[in-house]
Amino acid sequence: MRYMVMHYQTQENEDGVVPSAEEQAAIGEYMREASLSGVLLGGEGVHGSSKGARLEVTDGSVRVIDGPFAEAKELIAGFAILDVSSLEEAVEHARKFALLVGTHRVDVRQVVEFADLALPEQADQPEQA
Numbered sequence: 001m002r003y004m005v006m007h008y009q010t011q012e013n014e015d016g017v018v019p020s021a022e023e024q025a026a027i028g029e030y031m032r033e034a035s036l037s038g039v040l041l042g043g044e045g046v047h048g049s050s051k052g053a054r055l056e057v058t059d060g061s062v063r064v065i066d067g068p069f070a071e072a073k074e075l076i077a078g079f080a081i082l083d084v085s086s087l088e089e090a091v092e093h094a095r096k097f098a099l100l101v102g103t104h105r106v107d108v109r110q111v112v113e114f115a116d117l118a119l120p121e122q123a124d125q126p127e128q129a
Contacts, residue, residue: 043080
């Protein structure tokens, strides 16, 4: 099963403060080990909201808001896609990573696979090319 792990900004991240060389090395080593083991399928950090935009849609109208945004604690700082056998295993990986990056909040969510979207009447039918 694939899980997406999203860690959230701290005010330091949003202000552009980067982790120390030691912290970067520890994070890099964890990511390398997770990648080599086949658990980490992909993952990246994202820049602070000052380099982004937010779109709000109301009644078919789209409003674009340039960053920065006020609440850093509600912004995604980065993500990882994990291939693990259970939510518990994904949570354990997220716990290790959260302690390394010093974030205050991490969300772990199972990725919706195409098979999850199959309608009951389609489940019994063979796939067509």
